Amino acid sequence: MPTAVSSSQGAHAVLRFGRVAAMGTVAVLILIAGVWGSWGTAQHVMLTKGRESGTIAVTRCGEDTCSGPFTPVSSGAQPRDRVVIEKTVAVKKGQTYTVVVKPGSDDVVRSGPAGVLYAWVPMGGALLLASVVVAGGLRRTRVAWVMAGSGALLLTTAFAVL
Structure with missing residues (x-):
């Protein structure tokens, strides 16, 4: 029991x-x-193979995004007059950043060590x-x-x- x-x-x-x-x-x-x-x-x-990479020279910033021309670095990447990057404390007008283009869009994200950490x-x-x-x-x-x-x-x- x-x-x-x-x-x-x-x-x-x-x-x-x-x-x-x-x-x-x-x-x-x-x-x-x-x-x-x-x-x-x-x-x-992190998975940059086959993606367009290059630089963005930030020329204009709004409340949430910044934009500027895209200069390609990788083969097969196309130059663009305007791409958009998310505005953060680390993105400033007049600066140039290395970026990767999101497929099928004109949106870019930071690349390199800073982009990975972010x-x-x-x-x-x-x-x-x-x-x-x-x-x-x-x-x-x-x-x-x-x-x-x-x-x-x-x-x-x-x-x-x-």
């Missing part, structure tokens, strides 16, 4: 499993969202957020510190390079 102690231990084990499963799911979803948010830009920057900034934020869940919900403090350190390093490096 089960005793109150064994019944209590069983309930505790079930609750612990539920907490670990729920918090593990939340942490994984946060990391998937970080990859999803980063991959939209990162794919163009593309993965959402993942850095996701690592920081997921580290809180891992530390508090899963009680894995070492793993959480590694995740937080990785996210902070990524964000700091991206800020310094841009």
